Amino acid sequence: MAFCPRCGVQLDNDVRFCPLDGTPIPLLEGDSTQTLAPWPAADPLAKKYLSAAEVRDRVLIILSGLILLPIFIVLAVDFYTTGGSEGGSLSWSLTVSWILICSFLYLLFGFNLYHAFLPVTLSYVGITAALLIGLDFLDVHEDWFFNLGLPILLALGIILVMNYLFILKTRRKGYNVFGSITVSIAVFLLTLDALIMVYLRGRILFSWSLLTSFALFPIALYFFLLHYGLRRNLDLGRTFHF
Amino acid sequence: MKLEINEKGWSRLDNVGNLFPAVQSDRITGLFRLSAILDHEPLKGLVQEALDRILPRFPYFNVEVVENLFWHTFVPARHPLLVLPDSANPNLPLSRDAPSRHPMRVRLYKTRLSIEFHHALTDGTGALTFLRALLAEYFYLYGIDCADYGDIPRPGSAVHPHEAEDSYATLPYDPDIPLPPTRSRAFQHPGRMLPRGQYRATLGFVPLDLALARAKERGLTLTEFLIGVLFLAWQEVFFQVKAQGKKPSGPLRLYIPINLRKLYESKTLLNFFMTIPLELDPRLGEWSPEEVFEKVHHFMQIEVNARSIRQQINGNLRGVVLPLVRLLPLVLKKLFLRMFYHVGEKEQTSALSNMGAVRMPREIEPHIHRFEFLPPPSPGTRIAASVISFRNVLSIGFGRIAEGAFVEAAFFRRLREYGLPVKIETNTPKEESWRSAPVAASSSTTT
Numbered sequence: 270m271a272f273c274p275r276c277g278v279q280l281d282n283d284v285r286f287c288p289l290d291g292t293p294i295p296l297l298e299g300d301s302t303q304t305l306a307p308w309p310a311a312d313p314l315a316k317k318y319l320s321a322a323e324v325r326d327r328v329l330i331i332l333s334g335l336i337l338l339p340i341f342i343v344l345a346v347d348f349y350t351t352g353g354s355e356g357g358s359l360s361w362s363l364t365v366s367w368i369l370i371c372s373f374l375y376l377l378f379g380f381n382l383y384h385a386f387l388p389v390t391l392s393y394v395g396i397t398a399a400l401l402i403g404l405d406f407l408d409v410h411e412d413w414f415f416n417l418g419l420p421i422l423l424a425l426g427i428i429l430v431m432n433y434l435f436i437l438k439t440r441r442k443g444y445n446v447f448g449s450i451t452v453s454i455a456v457f458l459l460t461l462d463a464l465i466m467v468y469l470r471g472r473i474l475f476s477w478s479l480l481t482s483f484a485l486f487p488i489a490l491y492f493f494l495l496h497y498g499l500r501r502n503l504d505l506g507r508t509f510h511f
Numbered sequence: 512m513k514l515e516i517n518e519k520g521w522s523r524l525d526n527v528g529n530l531f532p533a534v535q536s537d538r539i540t541g542l543f544r545l546s547a548i549l550d551h552e553p554l555k556g557l558v559q560e561a562l563d564r565i566l567p568r569f570p571y572f573n574v575e576v577v578e579n580l581f582w583h584t585f586v587p588a589r590h591p592l593l594v595l596p597d598s599a600n601p602n603l604p605l606s607r608d609a610p611s612r613h614p615m616r617v618r619l620y621k622t623r624l625s626i627e628f629h630h631a632l633t634d635g636t637g638a639l640t641f642l643r644a645l646l647a648e649y650f651y652l653y654g655i656d657c658a659d660y661g662d663i664p665r666p667g668s669a670v671h672p673h674e675a676e677d678s679y680a681t682l683p684y685d686p687d688i689p690l691p692p693t694r695s696r697a698f699q700h701p702g703r704m705l706p707r708g709q710y711r712a713t714l715g716f717v718p719l720d721l722a723l724a725r726a727k728e729r730g731l732t733l734t735e736f737l738i739g740v741l742f743l744a745w746q747e748v749f750f751q752v753k754a755q756g757k758k759p760s761g762p763l764r765l766y767i768p769i770n771l772r773k774l775y776e777s778k779t780l781l782n783f784f785m786t787i788p789l790e791l792d793p794r795l796g797e798w799s800p801e802e803v804f805e806k807v808h809h810f811m812q813i814e815v816n817a818r819s820i821r822q823q824i825n826g827n828l829r830g831v832v833l834p835l836v837r838l839l840p841l842v843l844k845k846l847f848l849r850m851f852y853h854v855g856e857k858e859q860t861s862a863l864s865n866m867g868a869v870r871m872p873r874e875i876e877p878h879i880h881r882f883e884f885l886p887p888p889s890p891g892t893r894i895a896a897s898v899i900s901f902r903n904v905l906s907i908g909f910g911r912i913a914e915g916a917f918v919e920a921a922f923f924r925r926l927r928e929y930g931l932p933v934k935i936e937t938n939t940p941k942e943e944s945w946r947s948a949p950v951a952a953s954s955s956t957t958t
Contacts, residue, residue, distance in 0.1 A: 276927060277924075278715070278927065279932065281936065288935060289713070290916075307936040307937075308597075308620070308936075308937075308938035309596070309597050309599050320537055333846075377842050381841075382842065392840075
């Protein structure tokens with residue numbers, strides 16, 4: 270039996286230094302038997318690097334600081350510079366702060382829900398709605414959120430979700446994904462054009478979106494044809510060899 | 512409130528369990544370990560078979576933690592729980608990127624069978640019940656059948672309706688109870704953090720009868736005696752730091768977990784504990800051992816009562832029941848909970864958890880040498896202690912994620928001074944230098 274001469278605790282026979290105070294433990298004659306190692310030497314799970322989740326957390330904290338800190342600075346600057354010599358009111362800084370807060374929320378939800386498309390889309394639509402309604406509220410000249418901002422946002426959200434569901438449900442993913450995205454862009458541009466015209470002129474009119482859709486729909490059709498119209502396992506090299 | 516995981520397909524985490532997955536990181540793993548040292552090396556296949564047979568008896572442990580919009584929840588496990596080889600560093604984090612989110616691990620190394628439980632799932636009492644059930648089933652398969660298994664659950668035995676109860680929910684939030692007082696920053700371990708993924712376990716084994724005799728001589732319970740010795744060890748470190756000309760950051764404050772099952776007559780195997788703070792301020796001067804033991808004894812007698820504990824529980828519940836907090840998405844809750852957790856840890860010097868004596872059936876007891884208990888790592892307190900006893904072996908475990916074994920050294924040296932023989936085991940690599948005084952903690956790590 271080995272004992273630490275300094276603190277007096279009993280140790281395994283093969284221990285050469287006291288694990289508590291580092292005192293050398295003399296090797297006694299005939300005391301070379303190895304005791305059962307209490308812990309494995311190899312450490313299969315040990316890692317010195319940060320996990321992906323830990324890296325995400327740290328990047329989020331740093332970026333959050335970079336976004337949130339300026340809020341206090343602009344509020345303080347605005348508070349002490351606006352309202353004449355006495356200061357004491359807030360104007361432009363409210364708009365900046367609101368944009369920064371919404372940017373922080375984009376970041377927060379994006380980092381935490383990055384793996385789930387649908388929750389991230391829905392939360393981003395919600396944050397964008399909050400951003401726009403805030404900007405509309407702070408803008409004293411125009412009242413545009415409910416007439417223009419919200420319809421555009423809802424249209425975008427619906428198109429994104431439908432596009433996602435199509436991609437999710439389709440069994441064989443390939444060129445049809447590109448086709449679906451192209452159709453979604455075209456539909457969104459048509460909707461955007463119509464909503465702007467309703468806001469400006471009071472009725473549905475299509476102008477520039479007809480041209481862009483005219484260009485995009487054939488491209489989408491080409492993708493769908495490539496995916497559904499041609500054989501599976503198409504050997505492009507053989508088909509187009511020259 | 513019952514957790515009806517098999518009927519609904521999911522269940523809520525309890526009041527304490529909600530905290531741990533939210534603050535979990537590579538440093539805050541939330542895992543604690545209970546081990547049994549057997550008289551032989553068990554076959555991995557036999558342990559796996561015992562685990563497969565006993566786990567269905569504990570459906571509330573056979574779960575995975577998943578994130579939802581507002582809180583984490585348990586869902587039935589999609590993956591089998593496998594017996595894993597042991598690691599040189601216990602209580603390492605559960606992988607957050609892995610598909611399986613089983614909040615426990617069963618590990619085997621030579622004669623040691625260990626279970627690492629996440630605090631989201633249960634506390635020491637629940638974990639010990641599971642380990643005893645696993646051991647009983649293992650020995651049954653090994654060929655040792657017992658005439659009376661006592662309170663150890665057996666495969667196929669009925670699940671008590673209150674076993675999976677969230678007992679905190681039986682104590683509703685009362686806004687009229689004042690919040691527990693906020694506390695100042697406490698003195699903490701002065702060593703630098705160890706590299707990520709390292710956890711120093713130091714286990715000391717003391718004859719239980721002698722330790723009980725030393726406590727009884729002073730009119731103390733065993734827990735009070737060990738808390739007193741730990742305070743004296745920390746006081747030694749405190750004055751070593753002061754002797755270097757550094758200003759210690761605050762008083763010594765040890766957090767002691769209290770098992771609430773007896774106080775509130777609960778049979779739950781989920782979390783049901785509360786920690787109470789004990790304070791000693793060496794800034795007022797050096798306390799003699801008699802003064803320390805007297806203070807600890809009277810504090811435990813006065814403060815461990817239903818009213819004080821109800822106040823602590825009510826304070827914790829406040830963070831869960833406020834509508835604003837409930838409505839916050841989990842991504843935001845995690846951010847705020849982490850901030851509060853780190854602030855709370857600054858109020859602690861360390862913790863000491865006593866699991867008490869373990870009983871096994873008469874036929875099995877001779878085949879188990881001892882039980883071991885290692886606390887979860889914590890970057891705030893950096894070191895914690897835990898105690899468990901079996902037959903005549905009192906096992907005292909220190910888990911540390913900072914450099915320097917000076918707290919453990921001072922603690923076990925004190926026990927030697929009280930005439931208690933101490934046998935030490937540690938997972939510290941042999942090439943690592945040892946420091947007996949915090950003076951060297953800020954210098955290089957090599958000898």
